[in-house]
Amino acid sequence: xxxxxxxxxxxxxxxxxxxxxxxxxxxxxxxxxxxxxxxxxxxxxxxxxxxxxxxxxxxxxxxxxxxxxxxxxxxxxxxxxxxxxxxxxxxxxxxxxxxxxxxxxxxxxxxxxxxxxxxxxxxxxxxxxxxxxxxxxxxxxxxxxxxxxxxxxxxxxxxxxxxxxxxxxxxxxxxxxxxxxxxxxxxxxxxxxxxxxxxxxxxxxxxxxxxxxxxxxxxxxxxxxxxxxxxxxxxxxxxxxxxxxxxxxxxxxxxxxxxxxxxxxxxxxxxxxxxxxxxxxxxxxxxxxxxxxxxxxxxxxxxxxxxxxxxxxxxxxxxxxxxxxxxxxxxxxxxxxxxxxxxxxxxxxxxxxxxxxx
Amino acid sequence: xxxxxxxxxxxxxxxxxxxxxxxxxxxxxxxxxxxxxxxxxxxxxxxxxxxxxxxxxxxxxxxxxxxxxxxxxxxxxxxxxxxxxxxxxxxxxxxxxxxxxxxxxxxxxxxxxxxxxxxxxxxxxxxxxxxxxxxxxxxxxxxxxxxxxxxxxxxxxxxxxxxxxxxxxxxxxxxxxxxxxxxxxxxxxxxxxxxxxxxxxxxxxxxxxxxxxxxxxxxxxxxxxxxxxxxxxxxxxxxxxxxxxxxxxxxxxxxxxxxxxxxxxxxxxxxxxxxxxxxxxxxxxxxxxxxxxxxxxxxxxxxxxxxxxx
Numbered sequence: 001x002x003x004x005x006x007x008x009x010x011x012x013x014x015x016x017x018x019x020x021x022x023x024x025x026x027x028x029x030x031x032x033x034x035x036x037x038x039x040x041x042x043x044x045x046x047x048x049x050x051x052x053x054x055x056x057x058x059x060x061x062x063x064x065x066x067x068x069x070x071x072x073x074x075x076x077x078x079x080x081x082x083x084x085x086x087x088x089x090x091x092x093x094x095x096x097x098x099x100x101x102x103x104x105x106x107x108x109x110x111x112x113x114x115x116x117x118x119x120x121x122x123x124x125x126x127x128x129x130x131x132x133x134x135x136x137x138x139x140x141x142x143x144x145x146x147x148x149x150x151x152x153x154x155x156x157x158x159x160x161x162x163x164x165x166x167x168x169x170x171x172x173x174x175x176x177x178x179x180x181x182x183x184x185x186x187x188x189x190x191x192x193x194x195x196x197x198x199x200x201x202x203x204x205x206x207x208x209x210x211x212x213x214x215x216x217x218x219x220x221x222x223x224x225x226x227x228x229x230x231x232x233x234x235x236x237x238x239x240x241x242x243x244x245x246x247x248x249x250x251x252x253x254x255x256x257x258x259x260x261x262x263x264x265x266x267x268x269x270x271x272x273x274x275x276x277x278x279x280x281x282x283x284x285x286x287x288x289x290x291x292x293x294x295x296x297x298x299x300x301x302x303x304x305x306x307x308x309x310x311x312x313x314x315x316x317x318x319x320x321x322x323x324x325x326x327x328x329x330x331x332x333x334x335x336x337x338x339x340x341x342x343x344x345x346x347x348x349x350x351x352x353x354x355x356x357x358x
Numbered sequence: 359x360x361x362x363x364x365x366x367x368x369x370x371x372x373x374x375x376x377x378x379x380x381x382x383x384x385x386x387x388x389x390x391x392x393x394x395x396x397x398x399x400x401x402x403x404x405x406x407x408x409x410x411x412x413x414x415x416x417x418x419x420x421x422x423x424x425x426x427x428x429x430x431x432x433x434x435x436x437x438x439x440x441x442x443x444x445x446x447x448x449x450x451x452x453x454x455x456x457x458x459x460x461x462x463x464x465x466x467x468x469x470x471x472x473x474x475x476x477x478x479x480x481x482x483x484x485x486x487x488x489x490x491x492x493x494x495x496x497x498x499x500x501x502x503x504x505x506x507x508x509x510x511x512x513x514x515x516x517x518x519x520x521x522x523x524x525x526x527x528x529x530x531x532x533x534x535x536x537x538x539x540x541x542x543x544x545x546x547x548x549x550x551x552x553x554x555x556x557x558x559x560x561x562x563x564x565x566x567x568x569x570x571x572x573x574x575x576x577x578x579x580x581x582x583x584x585x586x587x588x589x590x591x592x593x594x595x596x597x598x599x600x601x602x603x604x605x606x607x608x609x610x611x612x613x614x615x616x617x618x619x620x621x622x623x624x625x626x627x628x629x630x631x632x633x634x635x636x637x638x639x640x641x642x643x644x645x646x647x648x649x650x651x652x653x654x655x656x657x658x659x660x661x662x663x664x665x666x667x668x
Contacts, residue, residue, distance in 0.1 A: 058562060079568030091563040094666035095581040104577070105567035138666060156567070 001159040003032040008064035024050040026216040039203035042213035084153030086163040092137040099133040105156045163195035234354030246321035248280040261317025270358035277351040286345030287323025295338035410640035429641035442625040450598040453537040461545035469553045486543040494607020552586030584664045592657040
């Protein structure tokens with residue numbers, strides 16, 4: 001099912017420190033393709049959970065419209081929208097067994113007992129929880145509880161599956177496992193899925209599309225690959241990617257970008273007035289080092305490992321940056337080396353507004 | 359060769375060893391309370407157990423003919439005691455379920471009211487803090503044949519006036535109304551606490567599945583509140599079995615207009631105070647004790663089954 005969001009806004013009655021009403025979601029427009037996995041991503045307080053709650057119908061909207069396919073669902077209650085919800089702490093009913101939990105939505109819908117047990121068992125098999133049908137939630141691990149919560153949300157064949165921070169209550173190892181499981185379950189069921197997360201790695205690793213939000217405003221909505229390779233502004237470039245994108249402060253000149261604290265120029269072409277304060281942002285993998293003559297001079301500080309890769313920490317003028325280097329790189333602190341930037345993964349932003357120039 | 363391991367006992371969650379010296383301070387701290395407990399609870403209890411087996415005990419001389427089951431045989435043969443057991447049980451079976459159902463309704467209602475909660479909390483707490491004598495006086499007026507509010511109320515429905523306190527047919531009803539009313543505050547408080555312990559996310563989850571208020575009440579609220587409901591029922595049952603003071607204030611010290619509201623505690627009081635049969639009084643106390651103990655054990659068993667969280 002396709003989800004269309006038009007000019008969606010949510011204002012809360014509470015006021016911020018300037019006495020203005022809190023706008024949790026501000027005039028957001030987006031269209032989610034059917035059968036895709038979409039991540040609502042952003043730092044805390046960006047309005048992503050508010051978005052999710054408006055999609056589910058738990059929260060009424062202030063203005064704007066939500067369409068499921070061509071049906072306007074803006075004023076419908078959650079059960080009328082046919083959405084499946086997975087809560088952050090799973091909200092499994094503690095007094096019901098796994099089977100009873102999964103059956104509950106069907107019981108409410110007065111589905112005959114035989115049918116609801118059959119459907120619940122089928123879903124339980126899909127989420128790999130069928131061995132534990134007679135256990136109580138307290139007898140399950142976090143990951144198993146998560147599976148039950150997903151099964152309970154899927155059993156009524158929802159048109160849209162919504163997950164609120166589905167992995168935040170799991171430990172690091174289980175998180176990796178469960179996010180792949182969510183991906184698999186989503187593929188198998190084919191249901192359009194929206195999930196909320198504050199972890200960019202989680203979002204980029206499993207979603208088809210990402211909605212990146214900041215203070216209620218959508219910063220970018222694009223395919224997951226594009227958001228990394230083609231960030232709309234400095235916030236997006238900074239938020240997505242690990243290690244964090246390098247940022248060099250400096251000035252735009254006719255021949256390129258001049259970092260602060262050096263007279264050398266990094267050649268880059270953009271449609272910007274000369275003398276504009278700008279930020280050159282470069283992914284770690286777009287920075288290359290050589291001990292020859294090509295590129296801009298940099299002073300070596302240190303190198304350290306990030307798993308299989310090694311990162312070299314250097315200074316260009318007053319700016320500090322990191323780039324990948326070979327594991328056998330011969331480190332000489334304070335050595336002056338040359339740095340070059342690839343075309344891909346290097347962007348120029350306005351220093352003040354964060355607007356992207358190239 | 360086996361090495362004998364000396365087991366060292368430590369305080370919970372610490373490495374600190376339990377020694378005679380380390381126990382002095384906590385012992386001193388608990389001493390004042392323990393003294394009171396021993397003098398006013400433990401000693402009288404043991405004494406009462408012994409007393410119930412002493413045959414032909416004389417209060418003034420302290421003499422008795424020997425230990426035996428004579429007192430128990432005597433009370434079981436006493437139709438007054440059997441009547442007392444019957445009417446007490448009847449009272450418990452009427453008062454406890456009705457007050458529980460009413461309290462549940464009121465507690466669920468109060469829990470959903472957000473405004474004026476402070477006012478309501480004061481109002482429903484009143485029965486607990488008002489002296490039972492004052493309440494007795496008020497209830498005697500409420501039950502009054504000519505001017506009472508109860509008769510006025512049933513008059514609205516065209517029902518004839520009732521001699522609430524004087525008519526033998528209505529004595530059980532009058533005492534039960536009073537008992538239910540006085541049980542409400544404590545029950546409501548405990549149920550409210552239980553309700554507030556239920557994570558609202560369960561309601562949200564159920565609503566999202568299309569559950570109506572009725573579905574939520576029966577499928578989620580009641581089962582999750584079950585531990586509290588059981589606990590409160592048992593506590594109420596215990597206090598209902600000991601019904602006595604309400605009789606005293608409503609009927610001015612008599613067990614009903616025709617001695618028809620003879621309860622176990624009243625029997626005990628009667629045996630002890632009026633008839634001077636201390637052994638019989640103690641034996642009846644023991645019977646009541648066993649009944650209450652059985653219910654307490656039952657509660658322990660059930661509450662273990664309804665602990666969904668640990």
